[in-house]
Amino acid sequence: MRLDPCDLFDVRSLLSDEERAVQDSVARFVDQRVLPVIGDCFDQARFPAELVPEIAALGLLGATLPPAYGGGGMDAVAYGLICQELERGDSGLRSFVSVQSSLCMHPIFAYGSEAQRLRWLPAMARGERIGCFGLTEAHGGSDPSSMKTRAVREGDQWRLDGSKMWITNAPIADLAIVWAQTEDGVQGFILERGMAGFSVQEIGRKMSLRASSTGALFFDQVQVPEANRLAGVVGMKGPLGCLNQARFGISWGPIGAAIACLREVLAYAGQRELFGRPLAATQSAQIKLADMARRITGAQLLALQLGRLKEAGRLQPQQVSLAKWNNCRMAIDIARECRDLLGAAGITTEHAAIRHALNLESVITYEGTETVHQLVIGRELTGLTAF
Known part of the structure; x- marks a missing residue:
């Protein structure tokens, strides 16, 4: 069988x-x-x-x-x-x-x-209210602790000033979870669409995640009620805890992108004839296909163990970093290789490989670049910080 x-x-x-x-x-x-x-x-x-x-x-x-x-x-x-x-x-x-x-x-x-x-x-x-997550700032990138967005307490209100960049769902969101510096440390606030001074600008001309809605958030003396503050956490552990939740899902997602590319190229290579035989019958193609399957298999086993650790309450952030790094790199390499095997046809969105390859340029970057996750593992191995 x-x-x-x-x-x-x-x-x-x-x-x-x-x-x-x-x-x-x-x-x-x-x-x-x-x-x-x-x-x-x-x-x-x-x-x-x-x-x-x-x-x-x-x-x-x-x-x-x-x-x-x-x-x-x-x-x-x-x-x-x-x-x-x-x-x-x-x-x-x-x-x-x-x-x-x-x-x-x-x-x-x-x-x-x-x-x-x-x-x-x-x-x-129920999908009746859509949210977005305001942490990243234009100057900050991989260093979210340098955020300039600030919230100042004024009685039973908070005055929020600043901006956020590269925010998924921003143009369609009804609320934004916004993280800001306060005199007590970083805190989270629920901002609602329509609040005075709160505006959104859609980001266009993207060559990646084109089927996603991305924008920038701007806060000009936005008055946020104390009832909209997330009072259960203070400090960077709040937003970083959220990112760890999201990175867990991101560790699984690219496996799906890689599988889509492999399935597509297997069907194509079996039908495409070159020099009198199917592309799939050549050694170079089989070696590439076998390597893709090997890498997908490793990512699947890694993700499954990551999930079991999370369910057992033993998941560590460093393990999520390793999984995100490994599985995003696996998927983007496979998408690019599949695009190559598809030849000229692979550059069109009639095929999925180029779309996944372009999308994965964002996935391998957001919520911790590949380099950041490599340094997380390096710190865990050596006990020394190189950020």
Whole structure:
């Protein structure tokens, strides 16, 4: 019996029945609803907002949160599989779900009041309210602790001034989780669309994540009620805790992109004839294909163990860094190699490889560049900081 070329070590057999059901459900959605439109969305630089109600109906927004707040109560591996299947469709769609779930719903659940949870989380789980996460600033990049956005307490209000850059979902968001310096340290605030002095500017001319909505946030003396402060955390551990949640999903997502590219190029190489034989019958092609399968297999096993560690409460941030670094690098290399095997046809969005390759340029950069995660592991190995 031949092995599944995209699951050589039968990782699927290590999943629970519930986890397999979640994966199958999201896979059907991607096959039936995402793949038929996502190429055009990428070409048109359009986020497929019409899919949001269906994503919500599948329980993919806040999937790991308790049902009392609209979540699905799923385990970590199930959430990882959601990210994997969504990114098999497109990184932009997975980014939307990651931001909504890990960067917006998670901090409200983990750091917010019960009133904040009840006000926002059920509506966000239903896709009726969209969130964005305001941490990155134009000058800061990999050094978020240098943020210049500042919040000053004025009675029962906070005055917020500053800006944020490269914010996924910003143009379509109803609320923003914004992190700002205060006299007590970094704190988080829930800003609502329509607050005076709060404006959003969409970022265009992107060659990556074109099917995602990206913008900049500007705050000019925005008056934020004390009731909108995330009072449960002070300091950089707040936003970094959110990023760790999101990076977990990002560690799974690129596996889906790599699988999409491998499946496509396997079909192409089996049909494309050169010099009287299929491309798949050449040694050079088989060596490349075998290497892709090897790297995907390693990433699948790494991600699964990462999920089991998270479920056991033993997950460390350094392990997430290693997984994000390894799996993003794996996927972007495979996407580029698949584009090469597709020849000239590979440069068009009629095929998925170039779209995934371009998207992964963002995925390997955001929420910690490859270099940052390498240095995290270097510090863990040596005990010395080289940032």
